[in-house]
Amino acid sequence: MSPLVQGMLTIVIGVGGCVGYFYLSNLILDKIIFPAKGDNPGININRANLVRPWLFLFPAMAALGLYLVYPVVGSFWRSLYNRSGDDFIGFGNYQTMFADQGFQVALFNNFLWVLIVPAGATFLGLLVAQLTDRLKWGNIAKSLIFMPMAISFVGASLIWKFVYANNSDIGLINALRDFFGASEPLDVLQVQFWNNFFLMIILIWIQTGFAMVILSAALRGIPEETVEAAIIDGANPFQVFFKIKVPQIMGTIVVVWTTITILVLKVFDIVYTMTGGNFGTEILPSYMMSYMFRDDGRATAVAFVIMIIVLPVMIWNIRQARAEMR
Amino acid sequence: MDNIAGTKSSLGWAVNISVVFLVVLWLIPTVGLLVSSFRDRDQITATGWWLSPFAVEQNYQVSIPAEEARNDGEFFVIEGNIFSGGEGEVLRFGGRRAAPTEYAAGETADLRRDRTLTLQANGDFVYRNPEEITRDPNIYYSTATPPSFSLDNYRTILFSNNMDVAFINTFTVTIPATIIPILIAAFAAYALAWMDFRGRGFLIAMVVGLLVVPLQLALVPLLQLHNQVGIGQSFLGIWLAHTGFGLPLAIYLLRNYMVGLPRDIIESAKVDGATDFQVFTKIVLPLSFPALASFAIFQFLWVWNDLLVAKVFLPSTAESWVMTVKIADDLLGSRGGDWGILAGAAFISIAVPLVVFFTMQRYLVRGLLAGSVK
Structure with missing residues (x-):
């Protein structure tokens, strides 16, 4: 069938x-x-x-x-059992894992991802939301910036593979370098440490639309009197934005920030497709997938570490939900 | 607020320009992929996609036959036309592999050991060598090829690379995995929104908590479970898995929406003798259509775009690859350098989500807002 x-x-x-x-x-x-x-x-x-x-x-x-x-x-x-699953080894998997240099690199990179991707996406989302707020063609602009949300991480990775291609006739980055006089094309995905940031750009590119949609709705919800009063008192547009608008939507900013943080801890596709975890770009989800099907004990141990990292957000979410119901 | 002095200030221009800049920046990568997917594979590597409307300068190499050389006293000379009767226009040429476009057409190239080469734009060449010519000399030249756009990449990827199978597989995975959780979640959401029972608060908190459980935790234990009960790695397995993973968001979104429905309608229906089952099917479900649509779009995009669950719960054989797995595990390896094919494959895989996205954006936005803004 x-x-x-x-x-x-x-x-x-x-x-x-x-x-x-x-x-x-x-x-x-x-x-x-x-x-x-x-x-x-x-x-x-x-x-x-x-x-x-x-x-x-x-x-x-x-x-x-x-x-x-x-x-x-x-x-x-x-995760308390060994590779084949028949020997109880307590926290053995965790011990070997924390001693493994690959894990340390993945943990450090993941830390960078959690720090930078939510910050970048939220900041850009807020920027676009504010800029398009009073624009006639704002909705078209928003819809175009929102579009990457519909694209799979694999598709997005392929799109960016073209941008990063190690050839000045294919990759935009190298074309720009060429234009400004660089002699040799450069494979940006192999530049140690900085390649992590090039991978993060892909996720920021995808998630900015999400942040923008939610923050734009929040901006619309701000009572106009507060803005009017500030303008009458002589505030310039930047003061209105940073001192009047941003404080009023702080709650939404936090929600967006945490939502993207959770997502960052799930996404293995980008690293998997772009570098396969090579050149020092491994993060926890991709590190876990490299053990999946090979060593279930180790894979579940990594997954549980991710769970522990997510736990504070989970507790915070539950408390928010309960407070709201009262 | 537009009537307030100072809002339509000099910043108007700057705002317009920065938004244009941002939109262009956001679109460029995708446009590049789209343009590349229609280009000829030789042209992709010859010039950037941003130059695709222009003629491409492509380099060629020909050997001219040494036996046609004649001695005009001072030199051994070979004359002829590199296009051998065909059409073409030489832009630049050279006599060395290391510098294939050293000279403009019509110039005379001074090669090593007093040899000279002249190549006209129409392809006529004169090669002179003071010594006898023993090996066929090579001429390197570049011509302008007009831009060529075609569906060849799509044809190749669809009909000789099994992308069509992957496309159907993706569909097969997505449709049941989108429809089944909706119904299950709708009933649960109704109970959590409009029925009174002990433990309701706890269950709602649990759903909120489960929203953020990392998927990675579920992979190993569930695959083991599937293997034990005989489902193994199969389509049935992935449908069940996606149903389970999609439920927290579905229940959460639908409950938030249903709670906001007017209490009067539901209570008057109950007073008139409707059972909960009737209230649900006749009143709440039809009224909740926007929320159902929101979740359906979410789940559709999520399942369609998923790589992780498909890698774990589907068999790893070629005939059950979905598109994401096909691209990530097969094409990137075997067709790594074939940019046209990769672009075509990527575009096939993102076309359906893009259509869904642009036609149903309203519901998607509404769902996002219901899910996060408090």
């Missing part, structure tokens, strides 16, 4: 199964287990309404539990 047919069948089974499950389970609950008639219909209705939320929630919770909660525990457990 071709995968395409299989896919159609899965849609039918999946959707039909879901609809069938929800319909039938509700029907059974109302008609058979707690029917709203007989001796005590009132109590039965109340009982049915106690159970019903769990009928609605069950498929989602089962999937979440299996595909996201269990792996956190499962990964940690697996």
